[in-house]
Amino acid sequence: MPDFTVTPWHVEGDIDYDKLTRQFGTQKITEQLHQRIAQVAGEDHFMLKRGVFFSHREMDRVLEQYQNGEKFFLYTGRGPSGNTHIGHLVPWVFAKWLQDRFGANMYFQITDDEKFYSKHDMTLEDTARYALENALDFIALGFDPKKTRIIINTRNIRTLYPIAAQIAKRINFSNTKATFGFTGETNIGMIFYTALQSAPCFIEDGPVLIPLGVDQDPHFRLTRDIAPKIKKHKPALIHNMMIPGLEGPGGKMSASDSSNTIYTTDTPDMVKKKINKYAFSGGQPDVAEHRRLGGNPDIDVSYQYLRIFFEPDDGKLESIYTDYKSGKMLTGELKQILIEKINSFFQTHQKKREEARDKIQEFLYEDR
Ligand code: TRP
Numbered sequence: 420m421p422d423f424t425v426t427p428w429h430v431e432g433d434i435d436y437d438k439l440t441r442q443f444g445t446q447k448i449t450e451q452l453h454q455r456i457a458q459v460a461g462e463d464h465f466m467l468k469r470g471v472f473f474s475h476r477e478m479d480r481v482l483e484q485y486q487n488g489e490k491f492f493l494y495t496g497r498g499p500s501g502n503t504h505i506g507h508l509v510p511w512v513f514a515k516w517l518q519d520r521f522g523a524n525m526y527f528q529i530t531d532d533e534k535f536y537s538k539h540d541m542t543l544e545d546t547a548r549y550a551l552e553n554a555l556d557f558i559a560l561g562f563d564p565k566k567t568r569i570i571i572n573t574r575n576i577r578t579l580y581p582i583a584a585q586i587a588k589r590i591n592f593s594n595t596k597a598t599f600g601f602t603g604e605t606n607i608g609m610i611f612y613t614a615l616q617s618a619p620c621f622i623e624d625g626p627v628l629i630p631l632g633v634d635q636d637p638h639f640r641l642t643r644d645i646a647p648k649i650k651k652h653k654p655a656l657i658h659n660m661m662i663p664g665l666e667g668p669g670g671k672m673s674a675s676d677s678s679n680t681i682y683t684t685d686t687p688d689m690v691k692k693k694i695n696k697y698a699f700s701g702g703q704p705d706v707a708e709h710r711r712l713g714g715n716p717d718i719d720v721s722y723q724y725l726r727i728f729f730e731p732d733d734g735k736l737e738s739i740y741t742d743y744k745s746g747k748m749l750t751g752e753l754k755q756i757l758i759e760k761i762n763s764f765f766q767t768h769q770k771k772r773e774e775a776r777d778k779i780q781e782f783l784y785e786d787r
Pocket of ligand 1: 427494495497498528529530533616628629631632635732
């Protein structure tokens, strides 16, 4: 048994990211590349600084092209298997920053077909409903309506299909089987699916940059292999780590496991209860011990959520780290900080999310 598994449809175990980088054959984001991104963007981003985005494929090439006057466009996506949770927001928030800094067009693919193929208990109606719900969260983050289009696979197949056909013809069954571990029982929708996830990479002529969870990398490894064969740019990628579920290391947040997950639609009370009850703690069993030995922020889920998403201020984050580690701050106090941060973020987000219902039409891609 391997100690961890990372595929687009299954993430399990305590992921060793150095090992994963070697397995996938991606490049680590070096301090030098981090500085270069910040320099070209004109601003640093805490997710880069803290290693939330840790790996890439040809990010350096895309920056170079950009500096030579060739603009890239952005692409990312969402498999609508349930409501949006805070883990999903990580690459989207970063994508929004990239759009602002580089003035890039953005395509957001919602794969209602994929989740129908991969989840035996979901109907196409279920995934179509979640597609629209998930789109609201995406729009709520403030993407520029002039530069952003949402592609829904079953609706926009007319645009996607001719591109997918070019791709599908150049990927053979042995390639997909080796990449994803398909067997004789795998339905053929899944086998073709990579061609559809690849299609938006070529929706414009220029180079594309894809911010994404590292679990999605295998699709684009195949896309990159075939890109030269269809005389296109290889897609460049920038990968974020998987966001742990509330119950701690050993998996990512899953949209279908409600006690392990915080949804963007949770009420303040639900957030409070879930964090207090389920968030894995790096603290000691009792207060006296905690004061004496201190807590371990590196394994504490509440601290990790602050680091990954909810506390962009480095100074504040550092003092939380120090106080928790020394035992000055108790687990309950740390959880309280996170609860307040999430709820204040949600207060704004949920309002924008509702407003997005009227804007959705503006964002949907129109087939020509
Ligand atoms: N397969 C992805 C998921 O399950 C959705 C997706 C489609 C995606 N296109 C993408 C994710 C591009 C990242 C980048 O969530």
